[in-house]
Amino acid sequence: MAFKKHSVLPGFNLSLGYTLLYLTIIVLLPLSALLLKSSGLTAHAFWAVVTEPRVLASYRVTFGASLLAALINLFSGLLIAWVLVRYSFPAKRFIDALVDLPFALPTAVAGIALATIYAPNGSMGELLAPLGIKVAFTPLGIVLALTFITLPFVVRTVQPVLQDLEVELEEAASSLGATRLQIFWKVILPTLLPALLTGFALAFARAIGEYGSVIFIAGNMPYVSEITPLMIISKLEQYDYLGATAIAVVMLVVSFGLLLLINGLQWWSAKRLGRR
């Protein structure tokens, strides 16, 4: 006597079907077009394009700068989220809204603004120049632009989790004799870890694909401050569609691999915490 199992939530087939259809049209279709196009290259030619020294240098710049920017935002994002959730102070709403600004601003505007401020004759650049620090038109400028662009990710993923975190937990730990450091390491951080990792992954992925803001501040010197998206654009300028797709496929595969890895980590840390 087998009964058909019914989920508590009805409409599983319908909603899953819709999800798959939607993802196929919005995400998979353009991506498979990309892969299909790159299959016009022989394996040998593909390898030659994606391992050209100048392209290799651009991977280092793009992935290195994105990693740095995501790491910076991992720490500063946590701090900002903490301040916004745990304390109340005047103009808190205003500062909260400020966090989202990098999302709303066209990236080219952000790039031009940063380049203007950090150029040797800009207001910040003037202060840093005597110290021998050059930001605009160096790899440091790329990190700066990417940090700006990806700031909201960590803040916005950590904030709701932090809001749900009951203060009673910390009080209980404290009454059981835990030091402040222990509370942070053993109570707060494990709870926040999945959210932190999600924010980090989002920031990292966004930074890898960023073009508009970086291009104005990078200086675009070959082998030094050329990002991979620029290599794609410069291939397109030569009407080399196949070469451009080849590099795009490499970025896609590497980014997807990294995201998968981070998602795995996040899943593992959530499981360890006993959630689902």
Add this chain to the structure above:
Amino acid sequence: MSRLLAALLTLALATPVLADTTLLNVSYDVMRDFYKDYNPAFAKYYDARFKDKLTIQQSHGGSSKQARAVIDGLEADVVTMNQSTDIDAIVEKGKQINPGWDKKLPNEAAPFSSLQVLIVRKGNPKGIKDWNDLVKPGVQVIVPNPKTSGNGRYTYLAAWGYALKQAGGNDAKARQFVTDVFKNVPVLDAGGRAATTTFMQRQIGDVLVTFENEAEMIAREFGRGGFEVVYPSVSIDADLPVAVVDKVVDKKGTRKAAEEYLKYLWSPEGQEIAAQNYLRPRDAGIAAKYAKQFPPVKLFGVNEFGGLAKAQKVHFDDGGIYDQIAAAIAKK
């Protein structure tokens, strides 16, 4: 996908218009000011002669990027570019323009030309007079990226041609010379406009190399007080070609208007508007009238390099001489 996007874009551009005939002119960045003056003048002439009210729409961007949009399906009636290779690309890749477009109009279909000049700071503090001053140590040169910008490619070729024309000049020496010029480049912007911003707004560099007509734009934008134009002893003749997009005009039935639109560029009025925008006219009479603003400069053409298509292949394609130069500079 990009075809769809282009189609949507054209649709968005075209819907609100209720004129008899609409032309779309796809052009490059620094031609904005010229066509702003030329389009109303032509529409007036066309209406008087053919009793047809024209609406002319403009699209501007980097020359190669614009050509790519046309290849991908942007329905341009005419293209007005800064390099014949961009129109050739539409002929070869998109097949929207028939071969032989450069024979259908005079001057190989280039109604006017420009050349590369040196723009220096007021008073010329570094004493820059000619191309060989760009390789001096301590001189910073602002040039857009030859990989992504026609403007940058012309500068590269101008410097190369200058070195060739010196006593005992040969390809090896020219290559060394161009390497030395690019060694002094601190920022490679993606396009001509961005390079202008770097030089004028961020005050980076001692000399900006760009088109002569861009110098006039700088004067209008930033005032005439901040810079000086230096004409080098020799420069490259940059022909700015135009073409009718055959496939589109035959489909839309706008061939007559499009052809008249381009032909009128050679009329005295068209040539005068060009001269007013600091584009060197072909018409001898107009050229004489504006001689004061166009100092005579010894010019060589891209035929020195076997044509633009060959120069692109030898110098600028991936693995070409410019890439080798960039690699050599990065190693130092």
